[in-house]
Amino acid sequence: MGVPVTGYGREGDTEPLPAAIAATPSGGSWLAWLGTDSRVYLGKLGCDDRLVGTPTSFAGIDLQDVQADSNGGVLLLTRRGDCGDGPLCGGSSSPCNTMHMIRFDNSGQLVWERQVTNLSDTRTGYDNGARFVWWYQHHGRLASDGANYAAYFGVAITVQNGNCVDIHQGDRMQVVNAGGALVAGHRDSFEVGCSHSWGTRIVWDPRTSRFAMVCATDNACRIAQPNPYRTVAAGTCDGTLFGGDLVLASTSGYWTAWSQGGQVRLEHFTTGASDTTVSTAARSSHPHLVSYGTGRMLLTWESGTAMAAQVYDAGTGTAVGAQFTIDVRDHDFQAFKAYADGSAAYPAAGSTSTSIRIARVMPIP
Template identity: 70%
Template sequence: MSRPSPRDSIHSHRLPRMEHWRRIVIVAGAAVGLTAATTIAAALALTADEPPPDAAAGQASASASAAPDGGEAASDGAPADVQASAVPQGDGMCDRTAGPAPAVTVTEIDADVIGNGGEGDTDPLPAAIAATPDGRSWLAWDGADDRIHLARLDCDDRVEGDPIALEGIDLQDVIADADGVTVLVTREGSCGGGTLCGGSSSPCSTMHMVRFDAAGAQVWERQVTNLGDGLAGYDDGARFVWWYQHHGRLASDGANTAAYFGTAITVANGGCVDIHQGDRMQVVDADGDLADHPDAFAAGCSHSWTTRIAWNADRDEFGMVCATDNQCRIAVPAYTTVADGTCDGTLFGGDLVAAGDGYWTAWSQGGRARLEHFTDGPSDTTVDTGVDAGHPHLVAYGDAHLLLAWASGDGIAAQVYSVSGDPVGDRFDIAVPDHAYQAFKAYPDGSAAYPAAGGGGSIRIARVMPLS
C-alpha cells in the first residue's frame, strides 16, 4: 500500500492508527517523489524563502487584524469566546510525602473530555498537564464540546476556580510558570485557491501558542505556522497543519517558549503544489512575539513523527529529537543520528529529558523499549530495558532519577532508573489507561504526573510521589 499524497490518491484527515500512517510514509518515496533527499532539498529551499518572523505569522494576536480566511483574529486580552475567571493562587510549595519506593495516587476530576479514543499519530490528544514552580498544576483537555479547556489544580490535584474554554481543534501540549500558562493548539486555517498536483483536499489548519496569566486572563496568542497575510495552505512556501502527523511539544528556558511539531510543507511543482511532511520549531518570547532564536528552524526532519523537545540549562539550548524515515532513525534535527532504527512501521520516539550536559531519550523498535544517552550526536549509552512496549514514556523523576512508563494491560507499568541508566527498585503499576502520545510531566518536588482520560467524562490524574 502506498502513502496517500497530493499526487496520486485521496487524502484522509485522520488515519486510524499510528502504525498505519508510518507504514504509508515509509514506502512513499518512489511513488510520489518524496524521497528523503528530495524532501530535504525542498524543505531547505523553502527555508530560505520563508517570510521573516514579522511577516506571515508575525503579528501577535493582541495587535492582529481579523482575517476571515483563517488568519489570526484580534484578541487584545481575553477574546470574547474565552470564559476566563479568577483562579486562586497558592501561598507556598506543595508538601507531598516522599517515600523509599514510588507510591501512586490517582485523583479523578470531572471533565467532559473526548476520551482516549484512537491513538493514531493524527488523532486528537485527550489531555495534557503542566507543573508550576510551587508544585501545583495546569490541566488542559480536549472537550466533547469542540473546545479546548484549561483549569488550575491544587496540591491535591483538585480543580481550583472555574475552567477556561478556548478555541481549538486539537490540543497539543501545555506548559506553566509562576506567572501563567501557555497552551499549544491547532485552529482552523485556509487552504486558499492553490491547486494540488493530485488527490483531494483536506482541511488546512494552523498551530498556535495561547498565553494566560496566573488569574486565567488571556495575555496573547501567537501562530507558529505561517498562514495569513496572503499566504494560504495551498500556496508555495506555506507551513501549516494538514492531515499529516502534527503533534507537538512545548519547552521553556524561563523567558522564551519553544514549540516543536509536525507540519505540512507546500512546494510549487509547475502550475500546482505538492505537500510534504516534516517538522518545525519556533520560539516565542514573553511578549508573544516570534523570537530570532538560534535553535529555531522552519524545516527540520522529514518525514517526522514524535517530535520531542527539552530545555537544557547546562548547554543553554533547546534540545530536540525526532523519529524519521530519513535513514530510519532517532535523530537530532536535521540530521545527527542518535540511534539507528528500521523502517518497519514500529519505529517510535518516546520522550526527551535533559540530564546535565546531555540528554536521555526513550524509543521503541519492534515493540522493545530502549533508553539512549547522548550529547551532540550518536548515543554513548544504550539501555535495553527488557520492556515489551511500542510507545514508551520518559520523564525526570527528582534530581537523580528517570521514570520510564509504558502501556501494560488496561493500565501503565513503570520503572525507575538512575541518571546513569541503572534500574532502581522494582517495576510498579499505575492504574490508569495509557495513551501513546501523551506525556508524564516532572514536578519541582520530585513527583511526576500523568492525565488519563477515563470513561464517563472524567480525567484521572496519576501522580507518582517523590522518592526520599
C-alpha cells in the same frame, strides 16, 4: 471537569490528544483538556490534584501541550485554517490548519496568542512556502528557557511544482518571547528540521543554554537530532519505529526513550550518536520518559488496562528498584510531567466522559 472530554479513540499519531498537564512553581498544576465542542479547556489544580475554581476555555480543535511558570503558562493548540485554491499536483492533503501558542495568566485568562505556523490573510495552505497543520502527524511539545517559549511540532510543507503544488511533511521549531512576538533568527529555531517526521520532542538545557530536540524520521530510518541531522540511534522503517520522550541526563547530555519492534530502549547522547544503550524490559510501541526527582528518570508504558513503570538512574541508565504498576489507562501520545517535589504526574482517562484521573508517582528518597 463539568464538560465532556474528548475520548482516547484510536490513539493514532494523527488523532486528537485528550489532555495535558503542567507543574506550577507553587506545587499545583494547570490541566488542559480537549472538549467535544472545538474548545480547549484549562483548569487549575491544587496540590491534592483536584480542580480549583472555574475552568476557562479557548477555541481549538486539537490540544498539543501545556507548560507553566510563575505568571501563568502557555498552551499549544490547533485551530482551523484555509487551504485555498491550490491546485494540488495530486492526492489529498487537507485540512490546512494552524498551530498557536496561547499565553494565559494565573487566572487562566488570555494574555496573548501567536500563530507558529505561517498562514495569513494572504497565504493559504496551498500557496508555495506555506507551513500548516494537516491530517498527517502533527503533534507538538513546548519548552521554556524561563523567558521564551519554544514549540516543536510536525508540519505540512507546500512546494511549487510547475502549475501545481506538492505537500510534504516535516517538523518546525519556533520561539516566541514574553511579549508574544516570534523571535526571528533564534539559533535553535528552524523552518523545517526532520522529514518525514514524527515523535517530535524538545527540552531546554540550562547547562548549554540551548533547546535540544529529537525526532523519529524515515530519513535513514532513525531517531535523530534535527537541523542539522545527527543520528542518535539507527532504526528500521518497518512501521514499528517510534520516538518516546527526551529528558536531561544528570551528567552531560540527554536520555531519550524509543521503540523498535515493540522493544523499548533508552539512549544517552550529547550532540550525535548514542554512547549508551539500555535495552529495557518494556514491550511497547510508545514509551513515556520523565525526569523524576534528583538524578533519576521514570519510564512508563502500556501494560494491559494499566501502565507499568520503572525508575532509572539518569546518569548511568541503571534500573533503580523493581518494576511497578500505575493503575490508570495509558495513552500513546500523552506525557508525564515532572514536579519540583520530585514527583511526576499524568492526566489519564476518568471513570466518566466528563472526568480526568490524575496519576501521581510520589518521590522516593
